[in-house]
Amino acid sequence: MKRLCWIGISCLLVSIALSGCDQLDQLLPPLQPTEPAGFVASLTSSAPVLDGDGSDGAWNRATPYLVTVGESLAYANNFGTFDVMLKALYDSENIYILATWNDPSQTESVHHKRWSFDGTGWNRGGSEDRIFFMFDPGDNGTEGADCATMCHQPTPGKMGTTGGGHVDVWHWKAGRTAAAGFADDKWWDETGRHSDSKISSPTRANINAAGDGPEWMHPDGPAYAGDFLFEDTIVPFDSTLDWTGKSIPGHILGGPADGSRWDIRAGSTYQNGVWTVELQRALDTGNPDDVVLGTGDVQLSIAVTDNSGPSHSGAPPFILKFE
Numbered sequence: 504m505k506r507l508c509w510i511g512i513s514c515l516l517v518s519i520a521l522s523g524c525d526q527l528d529q530l531l532p533p534l535q536p537t538e539p540a541g542f543v544a545s546l547t548s549s550a551p552v553l554d555g556d557g558s559d560g561a562w563n564r565a566t567p568y569l570v571t572v573g574e575s576l577a578y579a580n581n582f583g584t585f586d587v588m589l590k591a592l593y594d595s596e597n598i599y600i601l602a603t604w605n606d607p608s609q610t611e612s613v614h615h616k617r618w619s620f621d622g623t624g625w626n627r628g629g630s631e632d633r634i635f636f637m638f639d640p641g642d643n644g645t646e647g648a649d650c651a652t653m654c655h656q657p658t659p660g661k662m663g664t665t666g667g668g669h670v671d672v673w674h675w676k677a678g679r680t681a682a683a684g685f686a687d688d689k690w691w692d693e694t695g696r697h698s699d700s701k702i703s704s705p706t707r708a709n710i711n712a713a714g715d716g717p718e719w720m721h722p723d724g725p726a727y728a729g730d731f732l733f734e735d736t737i738v739p740f741d742s743t744l745d746w747t748g749k750s751i752p753g754h755i756l757g758g759p760a761d762g763s764r765w766d767i768r769a770g771s772t773y774q775n776g777v778w779t780v781e782l783q784r785a786l787d788t789g790n791p792d793d794v795v796l797g798t799g800d801v802q803l804s805i806a807v808t809d810n811s812g813p814s815h816s817g818a819p820p821f822i823l824k825f826e
Contacts, residue, residue: 542568544591544598544797544825551592553684553770553781557601565590565601572604572807573816577651581816582607582809587634589805593786593825598796600782602634604807609776612810613730615678616753618709618717620746625716627753630810631678634780637691638794639802639820642668650804650817653691662813663695671794672696673767675780679706682731683756686767686782690792699792701762709755716740717751725749733757763790800824 543566551559568589573580590601606612614629639648646652646666653670654662664670675686683705689698709732711718719737721727724744734757768783786797794801806817 541822541824542570542589542591544593544823546826547592547594547599550594550597550783551599551601551781553768553783555770555772555779555781557603557779557781561592561599562590562601565592568821570805570818570821572805572818575651575819578806578817578819579654579815581811581814582807587805587807587818591823593797597783597785600636602778602780602782602805604634604778606632606773606776606778607809610810611677611773613678613681614750614752615676616708617750618753619750620748622747629678629753630808630812631676632778632810633677633808633815634675634778635806635815635817636673636782637804637806638671638673638796638823640669640671640794643670644668647802647820648804649820650806651819654806654815654817663691664693668692669792671792673782673784675767675769675771675782677771677773677778678730679754679756681769681771681780682733683758683760684769685760685765686769688764688766688784688793697792699763699766699790701764703759703761705756705758705760705765707755707758709751709753711740716742717753719755720751727751731756763788763792766790766793796823797825 545564547561547564549561551561569586571586573584585605587602587604592599612632615631616627617629618625618627637648643664644666648670652665669690669692672689672691673686674689680687685705709717709719717740720740721732722738725746732752732755734755766784766788771780787795801823802820803823804818804820806815808815
C-alpha cells in the first residue's frame with residue numbers, strides 16, 4: 504500500500520513539473536538560431552602602424568575572421584584550399600584591414616616583369632603575389648561583389664561586373680606597390696577593369712623608349728641583385744656593362760603618389776612563408792568610384808594570386824559590419 508502511495512505521489516509531482524514547464528515555454532519566445540558575427544570592424548582610439556607586423560596592441564581589439572579561399576570550384580581552386588585571416592579596425596577617419604595567409608608556393612614572389620639578359624637580348628618575365636578586396640557600393644544589383652561571376656566568366660582573363668553597377672577594388676601587389684607603401688585602387692564595371700584617376704604615381708614600368716630593355720638601373724650595375732629599384736637611387740641604364748646572366752627589376756618605385764588611385768596605404772612583410780598585409784583607407788574618400796565605409800554593412804569578396812598573373816583563387820562574398 505505504501506509503495507503504491509509513493510508511486511501515486513511521484514506521478515503527481517512529475518505531472519505538476521511538466522505542467523510548469525509547459526507554462527514556462529508559453530512565457531519564453533522560441534529559440535532562434537543566432538547569426539554568425541561575421542567580419543566585424545571594431546572601433547579603435549589608436550591606429551595600427553602599417554609595418555606589416557600585425558602585432559600592434561590596437562589589433563587586439565579586433566576579432567579574427569577566417570575566409571577560405573579556393574574551397575569551391577566556382578571560385579577556382581588554382582592553389583589548393585587555404586585560409587586568409589582578416590581583422591578590421593576603424594576610427595573617425597579611416598578603416599584598417601589586416602590580412603594574413605600562408606603563401607601556397609612558400610615563395611616570396613615580387614619580380615613582376617623583371618628584365619633578364621641572355622647574352623644577346625633582354626626579356627621580361629615573372630609575376631608577383633597579390634590579394635584583391637572587392638567591395639559592393641550597393642549599385643550592382645543582386646550580383647553584389649561576387650568573385651565567381653565577376654572573374655570566373657567564359658571569357659578568359661575577363662574581370663568585370665554583370666549586375667549593372669560597379670565594384671570598388673583594392674589591389675595589393677607584392678612587386679609593384681607593396682614596397683612603395685600602397686595598394687592599387689581600382690573599380691570594375693560591365694566594360695571591364697579600370698584604375699582610379701591619378702596625378703602622379705609611386706610605381707612605373709622600367710622600360711626604354713624602344714620597349715626592348717630597361718631604361719634605369721641601380722648604381723651598382725650588374726652586381727645589384729636586389730628586388731626593387733627606387734626613384735632616389737636609380738641611374739640611367741648602361742648597356743656597355745657585362746649583363747650576361749644578370750637581371751634588373753621591371754619597375755621603379757617611390758615616386759610621388761597623388762590622386763584617387765593611391766587612396767590605400769599599405770605595409771607588408773613576408774616571413775616563413777606567410778604574408779602579412781596591413782591596409783588603410785579613409786572611410787569616405789569623396790571619390791564616386793570608392794565605396795563609403797563606416798555607415799552600415801558592406802558586402803565584399805577576396806581573391807589571392809600566387810605568382811600567377813591573372814590566375815587566382817577566390818572566396819564567396821561575406822559581410823563587413825561596423826560595431
